[in-house]
């Protein structure tokens with residue numbers, strides 16, 4: 001705990017706001033007062049397989065979507081609505097923005113590439 005106080009001045013200098021906002025978003029993505037977003041949308045929002053199961057149609061996979069290119073508005077909307085699979089969260093717009101910004105920093109290269117090659121889905 002004491003070490004934290006020693007490091008505190010360091011955190012305050014320079015990019016204090018950016019770092020705390022980023023870390024806040026990272027924390028919320030992993031632990032958004034409910035099931036972690038990463039469980040279904042992957043480590044950095046790239047999407048992942050939630051579960052595979054067999055039914056009369058054969059092998060089915062349930063996937064969490066790739067949310068890397070979602071807009072902030074659609075993210076706020078998704079988090080605040082009821083879905084079949086995704087739970088509804090009680091996060092403020094500020095908190096969703098922190099998650100959104102965190103994902104954008106994490107996927108900077110990917111998003112740049114999408115813009116360059118103009119293969120954006122939306």
Ligand code: HEC
Pocket residue numbers: 029032035036037038039040041050063064065066067070074075076078079083084085086087089099
């Ligand atoms: C239990 C799995 C699960 C969890 C946990 C989850 N999601 Fe989702 N999410 C989904 C699925 C599946 C969809 C597609 C819509 C649906 O529910 O059928 C979705 C849709 C979305 C969408 C809508 C747009 C799109 O491209 O599909 C956004 C944005 C999103 N989720 C963000 C989040 C964020 C942020 C969190 C954490 C706060 C989160 N999700 C947690 C499974 C999940």
